[in-house]
Amino acid sequence: MADARRPRTMDLRKQPGFNQIAWLCLIFLYAPIVVLIVFSFNDNRSVVRWTEFSLRWYAAALDNQGIRNATIVSFKVASVATVFGTILATMAALATTRTAPFRGQTLSYAIINQPLMVPEIVTAVSTLALFAIIKQLTGLTGIGYLMLAHTVFCIPFAYMPIRARLEDMSLTLEQAAADLYATPFQVFRRVTLPMMSPGIVAGAMLAFVVSLDDVIITLMVAGPGETTLPIYILGQIRRGITPEINAVSTLLLGLSVILVTAFFLIGQRRR
Amino acid sequence: MTDLSASTVADNLARARRISESTARRRRLQLLMPALIVIGIFGLFPLTITATYSFLSPGTYGGVRWEFSTDAYVQFLFQRDIFDDTLSFSDSYLRIIGRSVGLAFVTTIGALILGFPTAYFIASKPPNQRNLWLFLITLPFWTNLLIRTYAILLIIRDEGLINFALVGSGLRSTPLNILYTDPAVFIGLIYSYLPFMVLPLYASLEKLDFKLVEAAYDLYATRLQVLRRVIIPLARPGIVAGCILVFIPGLGAYITPTLLGGGKKLMMGNMIAEQFGASRNWPFGSAAALILMTVVMLALVVYVRNSGQGGRRHG
Structure with a gap:
């Protein structure tokens, strides 16, 4: 310089x-x-x-049935939301990148990013209202509602890194594969997908972290017996501070840090 | 390498374009629709339910009765006497809105004062160090907000580390009461949303042409003048983006006022949640949610107007 x-x-x-x-x-x-x-x-x-x-508070935390149950619920919800959110985000990213501008492009971006633009508390109570109606009409209950709510806000978080990855990829390799008589599916399976996989992994990790950390939407939507780890921690903090909570919090924090660091390293390697 | 003549390439391109014109649109729709439908039904549509609910009457056990009513909005300004049904002016809800806007505003200013120098500092570092700094600033954002707020609570409460140090060192005889006050919420909000301020500011400052700074110095500008007349005007899109990104979540914050305000210092976020929970007044909660949405949308309009093309990256 x-x-x-x-x-x-x-x-x-x-x-x-x-x-x-x-x-x-x-x-x-x-x-x-x-x-x-x-x-x-x-x-x-x-x-x-x-x-x-x-390490006694860690031992106590791991021994606590409430914490164990909440952990299982958290991981179930985060896994399902991550898988579906990432699949939908990957498809949407494939459709919205590397094309000539098309009609409805801006609108599509706006809809995909909608969960990020509305304050979380508004999303939470609105989703609660919708689910209350669905429950009344169908009588269906269960953890599926919570998973669905998480899937919705996981989509934009997974979408961002996948889209960024796709925009960095040139079309030459895919065109070469097509010239060599690969079917569109083969091109996708053997060329596009492997090339965009770092973006998908990164997107899935962000979705997982965001789902794992969510409080407000879960608080509103979760039914009885669907207490996730953050909701359990919130309940405990309100009742009084215990060293056990510090231990669980540290574990949850550590998990997020590991996932996000991995995400960062994936991004670094690309450069 | 295969030897492709120019005409073959041109043929291929033309064929590819014809195929893409007929199928690309259909394929794009097939790929795009699932995400749009899911977000449309479970993200956008519920907002219209909330809007509708704000004009209905509350059900006894939560939910709504399908009876048109503007009570939810009237309730923001007036209190209905339970005996003779007369309305009297009450500012209790206006105060909550006022406190929310005020705290979100002060938080935005505070985050700007802290975030601008930080972003500038990062942008003036050599490129290899920038990424590490950016990572360190972003990392807290991806960790659990609840746990981070809880960590603040541990430090500022009466028995916390700060008061332990203050009383222990003899600086104060009684603990400084910070927790469950507006300043506590303010500290928590800045702590939560500072990364939102730094990132867009950095994006603007990174592109700053230091030749302009040099030119200003050559023309005998002082450091303060360079900052005020050159750097800040050039960083304007980042400043606007950062302010909006802090103001919006700050306004709707739930966890921070719940934990650090202790339920005594309510903000709109807790107020809305409470209406759907213990208070069982869904229409009033919906109306409050709609008011919050309106303020946010106004802020977004300001953002779009001010940032132009630079804004898309962060939206």
């Missing part, structure tokens, strides 16, 4: 105090999480006084 032939002693890009504020932001973002994680390993019940390293 221009730095090499810089005649002045002052760095043009610098603004006074800006890097201090940046570091402050970083500390602000991470300090509370670090405190939570550190004290989840504390032998004491206290969240301020460190006594000794211990």
Whole structure:
């Protein structure tokens, strides 16, 4: 850059105090999480006084039936929502990228991104109202409603990285395959799909994280016995703070961090 | 490599184009429709139910009675006397809306003050360090909001680390009461949505041409003048995008006011949830949801107007 032939002693890009504020932001973002994680390993019940390293709260959390059940529900819902959300998002991404502009393109984008534009609480109560009507009409109950609600908001999150990946891919390889008499299905199966798979994996991971972390929509839509992990944690926090909750929270946090880091690394490798 | 003559390539292209014209549209529809139908039925359509419900009467055990009524909207301004059915002005709900807008606004300003220097700092780093910084700023966004808010709660409560340090060091004799106040909600909201501010700001500042900054310095501008007259105007689309992205979720926040406001400092998010829960007044909750939606849509219109083509990336 221009730095090499810089005649002045002052760095043009610098603004006074800006890097201090940046570091402050970083500390602000991470300090509370670090405190939570550190004290989840504390032998004491206290969240301020460190006594000794211990895994007892993790043992207690894993032994807790409520936490176990909530974990199973969370993973069931997140898995189903991720699979269906990612499939729908992949199809939509294939349809909306690498084509000449078509009629309804902007509208399609708007509809796919709709779950991101409406405040979550509004989506939550509206979905509750719709499901109440469906339940009244059909008498159907079950965890399917929750899975459906999660699938809807997973679509735009899965869609973003898949679309980004597709837009980076040129059509040449697919055209070459077609020239070599591959059927459209073969082209898709042997060329397009393998090439776009990092995007699909990334999209699925984001969808999974977003479903796993959801509170508001789940809170409104979930029926009895459909308590997910965040809802369980919320209930416990309202009743009072226990070190067990710190341990479960750390585990859930760790899972998100692992998934998102993997997502980030997939994106890095592409470059 | 196969030796393709120019005419073969042209033939192939023409054939491909003919085929694509006849089938591409149908294939596109087949691929696109499932997602659009699912979101249409379970994302868009429910909003019309909410809009309809806001003009009906509440059912006794939740739900609605199919009777037209504007009570839900009247309730925002007036309180109905249970004995003689007269209306008297009440500002309790207006206050909640006011508090929500106020807190979301203050949060946006706070996030801008913190986020702008951060984004600028990241943009002025060498490219290999930028990605790491961006990752560190984005990572909290992808972790559980509930747990992050809970982490804030652990620190600011009376028995938390901050008060432990304040009282322990003798700076204060009694703990500083932060939890369950408006400042607590403010801290929680900034903490939750700061990444939304930094990312679009970074996207604008990354494209900043530092030659303009250099030119300004050559013309004897001070650092502050360069910031005010050159950098900030050029970063405007990012500033608008960041502000909208913080303001909208801040306005509808549920977890932050529930945990850190302790139910005493309600915002629209909790108020709506409460109407569909314990209060069992679905029409009123629907009306509140619709009012929230309207404010959000207005904010989005401002966003689209101000950002032009730059806005699509974040929308």
